Amino acid sequence: MPVRCLSRTGLRARLIAALLLIALMPGAFADPGDFQQGAALIAENRFANLEDGVALVAASGDPKARQLLLALQGSDLYLRKSDRTLVIAAKGADGYDLTDPLTGESAGTAASKRELKRIRINNRLRSQLSAAIAGLDLSHQDPAVRLSGVNEMLANLDDDGLKLLRERIQVETDTEVREAMTTAIALGDLDSADPEVRLQSLDVLQGNLHPAVRGAIRRLIETDADPEVLKSAQRVQDSIEFKLELYSLAETLFFGLSLGSVLVLAAIGLAITFGVMGVINMAHGELIMLGAYTTYLVQQLMPGHIGLALLLAIPAAFMVSGAVGILIERGVIRFLYGRPLETLLATFGISLILQQLVRTLISPQNVPVANPDWMSGSWQINSVLSLTMNRMVIIAFCLIVFSALYLVMRKTALGLQVRAVSQNRAMARAMGVRSARVDALTFGLGSGIAGVAGVALSQLTNVGPNLGQTYIIDSFMVVVFGGVGNLWGTLVAGMSLGVVNKILEPWAGAVLAKILVLVFIILFIQKRPRGLFPQKGRAAEG
Amino acid sequence: MSKSRLRVSAAALAAALSIGLSSVASAADTIKVGILHSLSGTMAISETTLKDTMLMLIDEQNKKGGLLGKKLEPVVVDPASNWPLFAEKARELLEKDKVAAVFGCWTSVSRKSVLPVFEELDGLLFYPVQYEGEESSKNVFYTGAAPNQQAIPAVDYLMNDLGVERWVLAGTDYVYPRTTNKILEAYLKAKGVKDADIMINYTPFGHSDWQSIVSDIKKFGATGKKTAVVSTINGDANVPFYKELGNQGISSEDIPVVAFSVGEEELSGIDTKPLVGHLAAWNYFMSVDTPENEAFIDTWHDFIKDDNRVTNDPMEAHYIGFNLWVKAVEKAGSTDPDKVAEAIIGLETPNLTGGKAVMLKNHHITKPVLIGEIQDDGQFAVVWETEKEVPGDAWSDYLPGSKDIVADWTPPISCGNYNTVTKKCSGQNY
Numbered sequence: 006m007p008v009r010c011l012s013r014t015g016l017r018a019r020l021i022a023a024l025l026l027i028a029l030m031p032g033a034f035a036d037p038g039d040f041q042q043g044a045a046l047i048a049e050n051r052f053a054n055l056e057d058g059v060a061l062v063a064a065s066g067d068p069k070a071r072q073l074l075l076a077l078q079g080s081d082l083y084l085r086k087s088d089r090t091l092v093i094a095a096k097g098a099d100g101y102d103l104t105d106p107l108t109g110e111s112a113g114t115a116a117s118k119r120e121l122k123r124i125r126i127n128n129r130l131r132s133q134l135s136a137a138i139a140g141l142d143l144s145h146q147d148p149a150v151r152l153s154g155v156n157e158m159l160a161n162l163d164d165d166g167l168k169l170l171r172e173r174i175q176v177e178t179d180t181e182v183r184e185a186m187t188t189a190i191a192l193g194d195l196d197s198a199d200p201e202v203r204l205q206s207l208d209v210l211q212g213n214l215h216p217a218v219r220g221a222i223r224r225l226i227e228t229d230a231d232p233e234v235l236k237s238a239q240r241v242q243d244s245i246e247f248k249l250e251l252y253s254l255a256e257t258l259f260f261g262l263s264l265g266s267v268l269v270l271a272a273i274g275l276a277i278t279f280g281v282m283g284v285i286n287m288a289h290g291e292l293i294m295l296g297a298y299t300t301y302l303v304q305q306l307m308p309g310h311i312g313l314a315l316l317l318a319i320p321a322a323f324m325v326s327g328a329v330g331i332l333i334e335r336g337v338i339r340f341l342y343g344r345p346l347e348t349l350l351a352t353f354g355i356s357l358i359l360q361q362l363v364r365t366l367i368s369p370q371n372v373p374v375a376n377p378d379w380m381s382g383s384w385q386i387n388s389v390l391s392l393t394m395n396r397m398v399i400i401a402f403c404l405i406v407f408s409a410l411y412l413v414m415r416k417t418a419l420g421l422q423v424r425a426v427s428q429n430r431a432m433a434r435a436m437g438v439r440s441a442r443v444d445a446l447t448f449g450l451g452s453g454i455a456g457v458a459g460v461a462l463s464q465l466t467n468v469g470p471n472l473g474q475t476y477i478i479d480s481f482m483v484v485v486f487g488g489v490g491n492l493w494g495t496l497v498a499g500m501s502l503g504v505v506n507k508i509l510e511p512w513a514g515a516v517l518a519k520i521l522v523l524v525f526i527i528l529f530i531q532k533r534p535r536g537l538f539p540q541k542g543r544a545a546e547g
Numbered sequence: 548m549s550k551s552r553l554r555v556s557a558a559a560l561a562a563a564l565s566i567g568l569s570s571v572a573s574a575a576d577t578i579k580v581g582i583l584h585s586l587s588g589t590m591a592i593s594e595t596t597l598k599d600t601m602l603m604l605i606d607e608q609n610k611k612g613g614l615l616g617k618k619l620e621p622v623v624v625d626p627a628s629n630w631p632l633f634a635e636k637a638r639e640l641l642e643k644d645k646v647a648a649v650f651g652c653w654t655s656v657s658r659k660s661v662l663p664v665f666e667e668l669d670g671l672l673f674y675p676v677q678y679e680g681e682e683s684s685k686n687v688f689y690t691g692a693a694p695n696q697q698a699i700p701a702v703d704y705l706m707n708d709l710g711v712e713r714w715v716l717a718g719t720d721y722v723y724p725r726t727t728n729k730i731l732e733a734y735l736k737a738k739g740v741k742d743a744d745i746m747i748n749y750t751p752f753g754h755s756d757w758q759s760i761v762s763d764i765k766k767f768g769a770t771g772k773k774t775a776v777v778s779t780i781n782g783d784a785n786v787p788f789y790k791e792l793g794n795q796g797i798s799s800e801d802i803p804v805v806a807f808s809v810g811e812e813e814l815s816g817i818d819t820k821p822l823v824g825h826l827a828a829w830n831y832f833m834s835v836d837t838p839e840n841e842a843f844i845d846t847w848h849d850f851i852k853d854d855n856r857v858t859n860d861p862m863e864a865h866y867i868g869f870n871l872w873v874k875a876v877e878k879a880g881s882t883d884p885d886k887v888a889e890a891i892i893g894l895e896t897p898n899l900t901g902g903k904a905v906m907l908k909n910h911h912i913t914k915p916v917l918i919g920e921i922q923d924d925g926q927f928a929v930v931w932e933t934e935k936e937v938p939g940d941a942w943s944d945y946l947p948g949s950k951d952i953v954a955d956w957t958p959p960i961s962c963g964n965y966n967t968v969t970k971k972c973s974g975q976n977y
Contacts, residue, residue, distance in 0.1 A: 220771025260758040368589040393794040466755035
């Protein structure tokens with residue numbers, strides 16, 4: 006770069022040269038004026054100028070640059086329509102609180118988004134922004150931010166980034182960040198001309214699972230000529246491959262358990278109504294749907310408290326679905342005990358009525374149910390294995406619901422009465438159990454649990470009038486497979502079907518895996534008609 | 548059949564006939580337009596909007612004084628997302644209501660179901676949704692995109708502008724995704740993409756457990772080569788799909804997803820934060836800034852009395868189809884299907900995004916192709932568009948079976964399935 010030789014000439018020439026350089030190569034070196042100029046380019050709100058603007062702002066060295074770029078990345082950067090100035094908008098008490106990104110001071114408020122025009126960005130800009138922010142992150146005071154900056158740079162490392170990293174590692178104090186920087190530099194050194202440097206880098210990268218590292222080592226094996234390096238690279242790759250397979254197995258197991266927990270949640274209410282009471286309830290799916298809609302309504306009632314609304318929705322959904330369940334039992338099913346075919350038809354009719362009711366009262370379209378923050382994203386164990394938060398919460402929730410239901414059935418008077426009535430109705434009545442009341446409560450309990458399942462499902466899938474239909478077959482499958490009348494059976498059946506499905510899926514495809522599971526269950530039922538855990542004793546003969 | 552029952556059914560037939568006749572009598576002062584969209588069942592989500600769009604267009608036309616001096620009268624039926632019922636309702640519209648034209652259908656299977664009815668009774672169907680091609684019926688006008696007006700340009704964009712080298716073709720398991728992916732696979736291979744760089748995956752309708760598939764996509768994309776997903780996933784299965792992508796940390800910068808079935812309507816009401824930057828290819832976006840589009844959106848909001856409702860691509864297709872039909876009826880001076888079908892070829896009408904839509908000889912129209920990135924307000928920002936309108940191609944040039952086949956409904960060919968090599972019309976009309 007001809008900067009140094011230019012500096013020997015006069016002041017004016019230097020100034021012109023510097024200006025020229027800024028104009029020709031945005032971001033060539035830091036200058037506080039760049040920040041203003043970059044911001045002005047961004048304010049023009051055109052994709053082509055945005056790129057130059059971002060580059061200028063990123064290179065300006067201005068302490069406010071990071072905030073401006075973060076706002077742009079997070080779509081919080083707007084043009085105020087009245088005076089066409091840049092503002093950062095954040096949702097405030099009423100409307101939006103505005104900040105001037107150039108001064109960092111408050112710029113008043115806006116009543117609605119109509120007063121503002123969003124600066125739109127595209128994928129190319131998004132990549133540029135992440136890279137620019139990662140670069141700025143390296144000098145942030147918080148080590149966590151610096152660490153995420155290094156990791157971001159690792160994904161697409163270029164010469165400039167590498168240069169920056171070599172500079173920053175000299176002054177870095179945090180051990181973890183230093184380690185990450187060492188890894189990144191080692192990754193860059195794989196391209197070094199010196200075989201010795203490449204070997205050393207391989208030693209550093211040993212066991213690293215980052216995709217960028219894996220890609221680089223694969224490339225190295227394909228292109229490197231040095232036998233010593235090749236041998237070492239092959240060894241590193243083997244160890245990586247072994248780890249990958251191990252983690253992939255763990256991941257499949259997690260997927261299976263998570264699918265299984267959804268199946269168990271959907272089926273467990275049915276395990277009560279169908280398993281214990283013997284009622285073929287085709288409206289079970291719609292009771293799940295009602296639970297999901299309750300979640301939606303509770304969220305509508307409490308905007309801004311997504312997480313709290315979700316927690317409150319659990320008892321609410323239990324009450325709503327339970328009440329509807331009791332209504333169905335008292336209104337229809339109690340007249341049909343002992344006539345399974347008619348029960349089946351009647352409850353099928355009820356399921357259609359409930360679906361149409363929701364369509365008419367709420368909307369034929371799906372309704373949006375928001376996910377709270379603690380159910381989004383994933384727990385990153387390492388760069389290949391990450392467990393999604395929503396699935397982990399659902400697995401835990403499933404186990405809690407199961408334990409609660411198990412305790413109710415085993416430890417409470419209601420549970421005792423339910424079991425007594427289901428085993429021998431006449432004898433239970435003779436002992437003073439009001440069997441009609443127990444029937445209604447049992448059906449209500451099963452339906453209420455279906456509603457609770459609906460709350461969980463609303464976090465995973467679409468909430469619409471057809472939600473229930475998707476799960477009714479699966480629910481019956483799980484209950485029948487597990488053994489009618491046995492809660493443990495339902496848990497084991499649901500979990501194992503989930504895992505089997507997920508093991509089959511990668512090589513058979515989602516459609517075929519489902520078919521294979523169904524075929525397997527049909528064959529299994531042929532061999533053991535009473536399922537995994539058959540009920541023993543006199544009730545089983547009846 | 549006993550005699551008495553025979554008599555009853557004869558009486559019923561007579562009654563039906565007389566109802567039919569009376570409706571003919573009343574039809575003298577109005578022109579009936581059939582609307583065949585599901586208002587209940589799984590497809591109601593998408594199709595109800597199109598029914599409302601048609602009502603709005605007919606309403607607007609009546610405000611302008613109707614057509615040929617008569618008022619237009621909409622006849623709405625509900626085929627309830629039930630494919631055989633589509634055929635029955637189509638028959639009802641054509642035989643009983645004697646409608647001049649029908650605007651309707653969404654899924655390909657519903658179109659295939661009504662096709663024989665329209666050919667038998669010589670009705671006219673305007674079909675407003677993007678579809679897999681490989682069809683051209685004398686009685687159907689395809690105002691949605693053919694594969695070369697949506698899928699192929701989108702793949703070109705990914706390949707040339709984003710430098711994508713590895714491809715995941717993910718779709719719902721039915722005819723549209725399967726045919727489209729077959730065409731895309733052939734196209735990609737013709738461009739030199741290797742087998743190992745293409746991953747094809749199908750899932751059932753309404754699939755909600757995307758964990759394994761998304762994880763597979765993540766692994767497929769972790770080889771260092773730029774990877775993209777071309778999604779023909781249909782309907783509401785998209786929501787859990789994108790949610791899973793977000794949760795597993797796949798951003799649009801790493802692996803962009805370009806979708807052919809996700810539009811403003813599908814995005815409305817869902818949280819689009821995890822989707823930002825993913826792409827969709829359409830011929831219309833609500834965000835396109837033209838005076839025509841602004842007027843259309845205003846009319847729509849006034850008609851539906853809700854300023855938050857969005858407009859989407861199939862709505863524009865109905866807008867174009869309806870305007871072309873109106874022009875053709877005016878040109879022919881009659882609503883007779885044969886005369887209208889003859890008059891409509893070569894007619895043109897403005898698109899909402901600028902430019903013109905021309906009805907071609909193969910019953911497809913010219914359309915601009917736009918690629919948009921999803922924004923967090925549920926709208927699309929256009930990042931790329933074709934220089935001019937692309938003419939719709941009924942028979943794909945990339946499939947070995949249909950390479951030599953063209954559709955041309957003008958004499959002397961007058962065939963939807965004409966082989967240019969053997970110079971023969973297969974005889975089948977679709």
